[in-house]
Amino acid sequence: MLKAPDILVPVDFSECSINAVRAALGVASPDGDLTLLHVIDESFVRDSVAAGLGSFDEITASMRERAEADFSAMLEGIETGDVEVERMVVIGIPFVEILKIARDLDLPMIVMGIRGRSTMKRIAVIPGDGIGPEVIREAVGVIERLRETHGVELELTHFDWGAEKFLTEGVALPEGALEMLSRDFDAILAGAFGDPRVLSNKHAEDILLGMRRGLDLYINLRPVRLLDARLTPLRDRSPSDVDFVVFRENTEGAYCGAGGFLKKGTQDEIATQEELNTRRGVERIIVAAFEYAQKHGRRRVTMADKSNVQRYGGDLWQRVFKEVAARFEGIEANHQYVDAMAMFMVLKPAQYDVIVTSNLFGDILTDLGAALQGGLGMAASGNIHPGQVSLFEPVHGSAPPLAGKSVANPIGSILTAAMMLEYLGQDAASQAVEKAVSEAVIAGETTRDTGGTLLTEEAGEAVRRRI
């Protein structure tokens, strides 16, 4: 006899559906058996693969992981008594099959989570310090405009994390923040962190590096694209000469935080600052760079290191690079020492398609890259773990001298929002933003740093009205 489940609760893991599940679990408790089914929509996975966010297996594996975390969160604090909870993660099977499973298991109830079907994406917005709030306001304005023009549905939740909160409450990254971000959000849009009142920069490290490491956002993707020849400080260079992307390793290297002092404060003081390179960490960023090249029709991946001096880490990068390169036929793989690359980025930028490098070298090279495209105000970046909540922030910092004057260039943040939209599968909206930015730049409707006369909000509006 087919015994249909008593209750079906389709959820997409937004806050309200998590509450619905919690309520259903509450009802289920006295009755005994309970099975949680997590249904991953296969088409969503295929879209993510097509968007270059990882392989089918990687994406489903990370979705399973996330579903496990979601389910644990749902069960938290609920009196389950002797309710037996079976967990199942089912990929891409038709609804009727789910009902059959329910029948076979003789379930009194199914609580079903569907991730990927809902078009509503949840974004955590963290404007941060200095010019962060000013530029993020413009990026958010662009997202709001897309709601009207492209039906983009994003649910934005603002967080006040930054120097002010740190100074008044002693809190940088609140407890449980990382779990909350990965459970309740699809992406994070952040401004900048850094404030002259916090000399140690502790809050910025806790928040920004905390998210990069804690959410395992191992790809820092930083495009370097010149939109108008007028903007580059290089002589006789046009947009076709400056068009590459940097894959910066984002979780280890010199940013691992290892090191210490000996005899601190004495004349004999010793400070060590260690760099960490794991086989897994090096391999996944290099693979990401090659996969990107393949997907985007880029013909060359260039790895930058300092293996002539950094014998151990450099050696590992060299070996892994050669190994991975051999797997990608048709994509040229070459290597430059990072000092030479800094020079060639200025002298012959057209040779670069995709650059892959370590955390610290990537940090430095992308400020140089930002300069090539018109300054820090123009540069966008994504901190990405394919298939998981990822963080999007402009390359620039909080620029204290500009804060509160409405002169900061919002384009870096607006292009960052476009990267986020692409990550969320909203390609048309993303391209519309990039096109509008290009047009505004070519029309000279920008802030002072890029030769225009507009204030921050006017420059944002110049983009918005072109969408």
Ligand code: NAD
């Ligand atoms: P910065 O990127 O904040 O600014 C350097 C200079 O670049 C500014 O003085 C300004 O001339 C120009 N600039 C940057 N952004 C601009 C914009 N949107 N429009 C116009 N001009 C812009 O770097 P900094 O001065 O070295 O650092 C300031 C603070 O920001 C420090 O506390 C630093 O640690 C922090 N920081 C944070 C991030 C981040 O949160 N991602 C990144 C870099 C620096």
Ligand code: IPM
């Ligand atoms: C960046 C910044 C950060 C970094 C700082 C603020 C920790 O410079 O995002 O490029 O070094 O990564």
Ligand code: MN
């Ligand atoms: Mn930097």
